[in-house]
Amino acid sequence: MIKLEKGFYRHQDFSLQIDLEIADQNFCAILGPSGAGKSTLLNIIAGFESLSSGTLNINGHDFTAAPPAARPISMVFQDHNVFAHMTVQDNVAIGIDPSLKLSRAQLVAVQAALERVGLGHYGARLPSHLSGGERQRVALARVLVRQSKILLLDEPFAALDPGLRLEMLKLVQDITTERKLTTLLVTHQPDEAKRVAQSVIFVDGGVVQKPQQTNTFFSQTLPEVAKYLGQSN
Amino acid sequence: MASSYSRIVQALIACTILAGLLPLFWLVLHSAVSTFALDRSIFSVLLFTLEQAFLSTVFSLALGMFTARALARRDFLGRKAILQSFALPMAVPAIVAILGLTSLFGESGIFPHFFELYGLPGIVLAHVFFNLPMATRIFFYGLQTAQPENFRLAAQLNFNEPAIFKHVEWPLLKTLLPNVGALIFLLCSASFIIVLTLGGASSTTLEVAIYQSLRMDFDLPRALQLALLQILLSAVLVSAAAQMIKAGIVTPALRQNIRRFDNQMFASKLFDVCLSVVALAIVLPPLIAVVAQGLFHLHFTALTMQALSTSFAVALLSAVVALLLAWPLAKVNDAPSQIASLAAFIVPPAVLATGWFLLIFRFVDNAFTTVAFIILLNSLMALPFAVSALRIGFARITRDHLKLAKQLNFSPWQIFQNVELPILRRPLAQAFLMASVLSLGDLTAITLLGSHGIITLPSLLHIEMGHYRSGDAAGTALLLLIICGGLTFVAEKTYDQA
C-alpha cells in the first residue's frame, strides 16, 4: 500500500497537496490538465522530488526521505529510458547489476524478460537501431528483471501511434497482473484509463484527489473533471 | 546555405594560411639554398615537444574532467565563483602566470623545493594552470547537457559512482575529449615563454626551434622545414581527433539545472573536495598573486587608458570576427571545419606573420593594417575555443527543430533568429567570453609585427617590465584581470537570462 499523509510539495510558485492511499495490486491512472502536477506526484513517490512536509509510507515503512534506489519502485519515463551506448541486453541487465556482472541465471532472466516484451532477438542491438515503441519495451523488460512491486509510468506511450499504444498498454496490464504489481500510469488519454485502470487519481488546482473507482470517476459531474474531459454541462 | 557559408569560411582560413606559407616557399625556392635536410638534433627537439605537451594534456584533461564532474554533481555555495574564476587564466600573460606560480613553488615562494618549478614539472604545472580551467569549463557545460532521465534512472537502479561515470558522464565527456585534448596538446606544443622561462636552455621545443631559425639565424628554409614538420604533426593529431569524434554523437537535453541524485557518502564527498582543492591550488595562487601584488599599484595614467581602450576594442572586435568564423564551422562540424578551426595552432603564428609580412605589410604597413592583423590573428587563435563552445549548442538543435523550421518556410535568417539564437544564446555568450578574454591577454600579434604605437594592456605590461617598473606592471596585470573578471560576470549573467 502506498500512503501519502498530509503531503505538501512546493517549488517556486507551484504547490501540490497530496493525501491519499493506493491499495496493493491496483492499476491506477493519473489524470488531470497539463501542468497540474501528475508527473510531480510520480517523482515524489519515486524519490526524485521531496515533500516539503508530510510523509510517504509504502507497505508500512516510512520512505519520506529514502533515496530513489532504496524504494521498491521502477519508473518508465516518456523518453530516454535507455542508455544510448549500451546494447539492448545490457540496458536490461543494468537493472539487475549496474556493473553488469551477471550470473548465468541472471542472464537467463534478462533473456526471458526480453522475450516477454517481444524483443527476444534484439539483445545485441543498440538503441539507435530501435523504434520508439521498441525502446519502451526495453524499459519494460528492465522493470521485469528488477522485480519491484510498484511500477510508475510517466506517459510512456504518448509518442506511439494508437494501435501500438493499445498493444503496449495491454502488455503493461498483463505484466501488472502476472507480477502482482501496483501500477500508476500518468496519461493524457481518458480512454486509456477506462480501458485498463481500476481507479483514477485526478490532479487539478494544486490538489491531488483521492483515488476513485474508474466507473465512478467517469460518471461524476464535478465541474473541473467535466471541463477536463471536455464535457459541457 | 549554411553549408556554403561554412565552405566560404573554410576557404578564407585556407587563404590566410596559404598567404602565410606561400611567400616563404617562394622565397626559399628563389634563394640559393644548398641544404634542405633536417639534422639529427631535431629528433630530441621533437621528443621534448611531444613529451611536455603530452604530460600537460594528460594532467589537464584528467584533472579537468574530474573537477568538472565534482562541480557538476555537487551544488554548493561558491560553485559559480569557481567556474567564473576558471575563465580568467586565459587572459593572464605567460610571464605573469610564471611569477604567480613562483609565489607558491618558487625559491621565494611559500613551498620552495616542494616541487621542481624550473624544469619539466614546472612547465607541465604552468600549462595545467592555463588549460585545466579551460577544460573544466568545457567539460562542466558538456555534463550539463545530460538527459535528466539518465540521472533519475541511475538513482533508481542504484548506480554506484563508477556506474554513473561509465554510463552517464563518460558518454558525454567522450565526445568532448578528443577536441579538447587536441586543442590543449597543440596549445602546449606551441607554448614558448613558459617552456623557455621554466625549462631553461635545455628545453627546446619545435616552436622554439622555429623561432630561433626565424629570428637569430634568419634561416628561412630551416624555418619552413620545421613549420612543415609541425603542420604534419598537428595534422596527424587533428585528424586522429576528428576520427574519434565520429564515434559518439549525443543529443543533449534542453532543460537546465539538472537535478542529480549522487552519492552523498563521506568518502565520495571527500574525493570531490580534495580534487577541487587540487584544481584550485593550481589555478588560484597565480590569480591571487596578481591581485595581491597589483592592488597597491593600480594606476590610471593616460597611457593606461589608451592601452585599456585599445585592448577592449581589439578584444571585442576579435571576438566578433571569431564568432562569425566559428558559427558555420561549429554548425557543420565536419573534418575540414575542425581542421580550419585549429589553423592558428597548426601553422606557427611566427611563420604566418613572416609570410603575411612579405605579401602585404611590405607594401602597406600602418597602424590600421597592424590592428587588422592583430584582430585576424587573435580571432584565429580564439577560433577553436569558440567552435568548441558553439558545438555543444548546435548539438541541442534537434532534427525536429529544423523540420519545423522547414515546414514554416523559415528563411535562413528566421532560422537563425527563431531557432538557433534562442538555443545558442548561452554557448554564444560562452564563446564570446572565451574569444575576448583570450584576445585581451594576447601579445603574439604585436610581438610579431611591431606595435606601430599601438599599446594593449599586455604590451604595456611588458613595456613596464622592460623599464624596471615591476610595480606598475603588477598593477597593469591586475587591471587586465579585472576587465576579464567583469566580462566573465556579464557573460554569466547572460547565461542566466538565457
Add this chain to the structure above:
Amino acid sequence: MTKFIFTLLATTLLALPAVSKDTLTVYTYDSFSGDYGPGKNIKAAFEKTCDCELTWVALGDGVAMLNRLKLEGKATTADVVLGLDTNLTAEAKSLGIFGKHGIDVKRAIVPGGWNDDTFLPYDYGHFAVVYNTEKMPNPPKSLDELVNGDASQKIILEDPRASTPGLGFLLWMKTVYGDKAADAWMKLKPRILTTAPSWDAAYALFTKGEAPMVFSYVTSPAYHMVVDKTEKYQAADFAEGHYLQIEVAGLIEASKHHALAEKFMDFVLTPDFQNEIPQNNWMMPASQTSTPLPDAFGKLVKPAKTLLYSPEDVFAHRRDWIDEWQKAVNG
C-alpha cells in the same frame, strides 16, 4: 554595441600622428619609443629643430629590426634605424642599404673609441652580474668565481637565441674562456636557475627573489637607487673585465628624406638627445650631456677592462658559438 566598438577603435587610430609635414621614419625597439623610454622626449626635441615630424616604428628589439630590414631590403620605409648593437652591425652592413653617416666619429665617447663610418653609437652599457646584497654578502669577484662558485647560489640568465643580454653573456664567456668555453658552461650549468627568453622575464624573476643573481647591466643598480631609493641591488665587479654593448644608429642610403636623416644622425650625439639616455634608457650616454648624470651613476661599478668582439667576428661565428653553447648546456 557595434557603434561603441567602432568609436573606440576610431579614437585609438586617430590618436596616432596624422601625416602632413615631412616625416622622418625611424625604426627602433619598443622600449625606446614607448612613453617610458626616451623616445617621447627625443621626438619632441628633434621636431623643434626641424620643420618635420618624427615617427617611431617600434619593433621588438634589435634583432627584430634587423630581420625586418632583411625582409624589406632596399624597399624599406625606414629613413633611420636606431637600436641595433655592435653584435648586429656587420650583418646589417652586409645588406647594403646603409649609407655613411658623415659625422665626426670623435664626437662619440664609448670605451675603446669609435671609428665606424656607417653606424654611430648613441649609448652603451657594460653587462654585469647584478646581485641582491641581502642574500649574497660575498658576490663573485670574477667570471671564473661565478663559474666555479657555490652551486646553491643561483643565477638567472637570458637565452642567447632570444635575447640581447643573453647573447652578451655568451660572448663574454667566449672572450674569457675561448676554446674552453664549452667546459666553462658545463661547470656553470648547476648554478643556472633558468635561462629566460627575455631580459625583462629574467629581471622580474630576480626581483621576485627567485635567485640572488641575474645577468643584466652595470647601470641596473642606478634605477633602484634613483627610483626605489635602495642600494639593495648591486653589480658585481669582475676581474676579467666586462663585456660591452654599444647601441647604434644608422641611416638608410636610399631614404627619401636623406637630408633629414643626416640631421637626425647629427642630433643623436647632441646633449638634447643624450640627456634622455641615462634616466630613461638606463644606459651610459655616448656623448656629452648638458645635465649632469644622477649621483647614482657615480656609485656604479666602473669596469677596469672592456671586453668586445668586433662586429665581423660575431657575424662570422655567432651560429657556431650558439651551437656550442646549446651542446654544452644540453649535455
